[in-house]
Amino acid sequence: MAGISCSSNAAASPLSRRQALGALGVGAAGLALGSASARAEGAAGAAEPPSTVTTPPRSFATDAPPNVYFWDPDVIAADPAFNGLAQPNAPVQRLWTGALWAEGPAWSAVGRYLVWSDIPKNRQMRWLEDDGHVSEFRAPSNNSNGNSFDYQGRQLSCEHLTRRVVRYELDGAVTILADRFEGKRLNSPNDVVAHPDGSYWFTDPPYGGQLYEGAVDAAGGPTNPDGLINNRLGQPPEIGEARRELPTACYRIDPNGDVARVVTEEEAPDPNGICFSPDFKTLYVVSTGKGPGDAGPGGKGEVYAFDVDPDNTLSNRRLFTDCMVDGVKCGPDGVRADVNGNIWCSSNAGRAVGYSGVTCWSPEGKLLGRIRIPEICGNICFGGPKRNRLFMAASQSIYAVYLATQGAGPA
Structure with missing residues (x-):
């Protein structure tokens, strides 16, 4: 499998988190996708994507018959270095399906379980490592999106509906870490990570400002300018007056509670x-x-890198990757690092079937490899007792694959 990569010359426009590319069409054969002419024909006819990306077709279910040898055909090396990160005899498996939009997977090392958000269903789910049991973990979840765990084992969650970041304490209490900046409401916090010094860092885009994943603004707000949508329907009364007040941004919550x-x-x-x-x-x-x-x-589906200075400010902004693979925009969403400093990104390639899943980049921003799955991937995390299993929250399902590296903990 060394050095094998899918080939494509089809260009794709930048895509947002909720937009798909135009139908590109695809004909999977072995480890390679179909010809450029076939993709062009698919684009013209807006053909539906196939339900699988491998030939012969495979099932990703946990009870599927054996169908993977050395290597899994959906674990694809773009650089020989990826062979040292992937596990040659480990299959990509679908652990569960049943979400409307799965997001924010996070691994509890103490509890040995995976938690994730099903945003439209306003709930969090949990998968137990010991027997694979899946159950509803927290409902309602305030349309939570990103989750992670801090260095004390406490769960952090970003809530779209309430526009805040919360922490679930070890005694069962809930602490609001941030819901405003300079007196103004946050937009819809999306993803959060812990720093060893006790600070928390989170992103605040506007994706929760829609009916499907949270609530639109009160009448006159940027997401409901004409007031045609009744944002009070089905919501707690305090949600009704909220409206977007801030530009998109990233924030740091210091141990003393200050937000910068x-x-x-x-x-x-x-x-x-x-x-x-x-x-x-x-x-x-x-x-x-x-x-x-x-x-x-708006953004263009890119990943930026910043130097973290000793005082926890940032400098030296630079483009890490534009997430273009074979001319296809593999729109990034969730991102995690492994212990070698490689960066793993979820991939939303729209109808470019075979490019959705996960991309892996070296610390220098070079594409090392990909994991492709038959659904758009929204977010990822490392987990398992050895933290060598990559969990993928993908549209309606949860996928996982064992790797030959570990995630940089704890989340």
Whole structure:
């Protein structure tokens, strides 16, 4: 499998978190997708994508018959270095399906379970590592999106509906970590990570400002300018007056509770996924796409890197990757680092079947490999007792694959 990568010359326009590319069509054969002419024909006819990306067709279910040998055909190396990160005899498996939009997977090392958000269903789900049991973990969840765990084992959650970041304490209490900046409501916090010094860093794009994943603004707000949508329907009464007040940005919550803006909208519009390098000297921020109420151009599906200075401010902003693979925009969303400093990003390639899943990049921003799954991937995390299993929250399902590396903890 060394050095094998899918080939495509089809160009794709930048996509937002909720937009799909135009239908590109695809004919999967072995490890390669179909010809450019076939993709062009599919685009013209807006054909429905196939339900599988492998030939012969495979089932990803946990009870599927054996169908993977050395290597899994959906674990694809773009660089020989990826062979040292992937596990040759480990299959990609679908652990569960049944969400409307699965997001925010996070691994509890103490509880040995995976928790994730099903945003439209307003709930969090939990998968137990010991027997694979899945159950509703928390409902309602205030349309939570991103989740992670801090260095004390406490769960952090970003809530779309209430426009806040919360922490679930070990005694069962809930602490509101941030819901405003300079007296103004946050938009819809999306993803959050912990720093060893006790600070928390989170992104605040506007994606929760829609009926499907939260609530639109009160009448006259940027996401409900004409007041045609009744944002009180089905919601607690206090939600009715909320409206967008801030540009998109990234923030740091200090241990004393102070909230500081660390990345502006101009530096990374529509920030989405966020993670640190293993040494905490670099912060990676995903700039996805234009969201509800955006007045500017929005993000372009890119990942930016920033140096983390000793005083926890950021400098040296630079483009880490534009997430273009074989001419296809593999729109990033969630992002995590492994212990070697490689960056793993979820991929939303719309109808470019075979490019949705996960991309892996070296610390220098070079594409190392991909994991493809038959659904759009929204977010990822490392977990398992050895933290060598990559969990993928993908549209309606949860997928997982064992790797030959570990995630940089704890989330």
